[in-house]
Amino acid sequence: MTEHSDPHPGEPSEETVELAHQLLDWAREGQAERVAAYVDAGAPVDLAGPDGNTLLMLAAYHGHAALVRALAERGADVNRLNDRGQAPVAGAVFKGEADVVDALLEHGADLDAGHPTARETAAMFERTDLLPLSRPADP
Known part of the structure; x- marks a missing residue:
């Protein structure tokens, strides 16, 4: 073993972990x-x-539509559930x-992904106006 070998092969470096935390913070900030x-x-x-909260989940929950779009356009999974089984769209409805x-x-x-689903969340918190079928058509 040399002085420069990684004592924990396969584990991310401290710098990588710090960058990951920074990216998650930046997603919260939009x-x-x-x-x-x-x-x-x-x-x-x-x-x-x-x-289990992804960059997209954090951006969605904190109200950053531009970042949600940017991540989705780059292939982020808009239906990925966090460790509590929650979907980004349900979080956005809740907020x-x-x-x-x-x-x-x-x-x-x-709208039916996760638990509670976005539809269930909208009903629970009286936010059905956020769902597409509940909104008035654009003039």
Whole structure:
């Protein structure tokens, strides 16, 4: 073994872990250009924290529609559930984020994914106005 060998092969370096935490923080903050640049440079588009919340889930929950769109356009799974079985679209409905709901639906989000589903969440929290069939048509 040399001085420079990795004592824990297969485990990410401290720098990699720190970058992952930073990306997750930036997703919470809605830093779309910064997160997209890292994904474009090779960061996993479905990077998730220890609770299973992906970059897209965090962006959705915190109301950042532009980042949701950027990640979805780069292949993020809009229906990926976190470790609690929650879908990004249900989180966006819960938070009342109509723009995020729209962004997720534009990219194929399933209103019946997860538990509770987005439809169940909308009914529980009286936010059915966020669902497409409940909204008035655009003039």
